[in-house]
Amino acid sequence: MEQLIAQLVGGAVGGMGGGRAVQGASMGNLGNLLAGAVGGVGGGQLLGGLMGAGGAAAGGLDIAGLATSLVGGGVSGLVVQVIVGFVVNKMRG
8 A cells, every 4th residue: 555655646746747847748737746646656556566566564664665666656657747748738739
């Protein structure tokens, strides 16, 4: 559960950053946030499965796994937001 929350937060932050960093990809604050969060969860789950990021360690919180989920979610959230932002803005004209 902690990994999912970290992916969600990382994706939202990545989406907001992507909207501000890449001109022509912004969909407004809410659009950037939602696209990044969805991308963060999706990409974080995909990366976690490929890299073998497991759950919590016995008796505590797995900090390395949590950091991996946060960074993976952030990067994939940024990428998804930029791609979706370009597509949506191109369709709007």
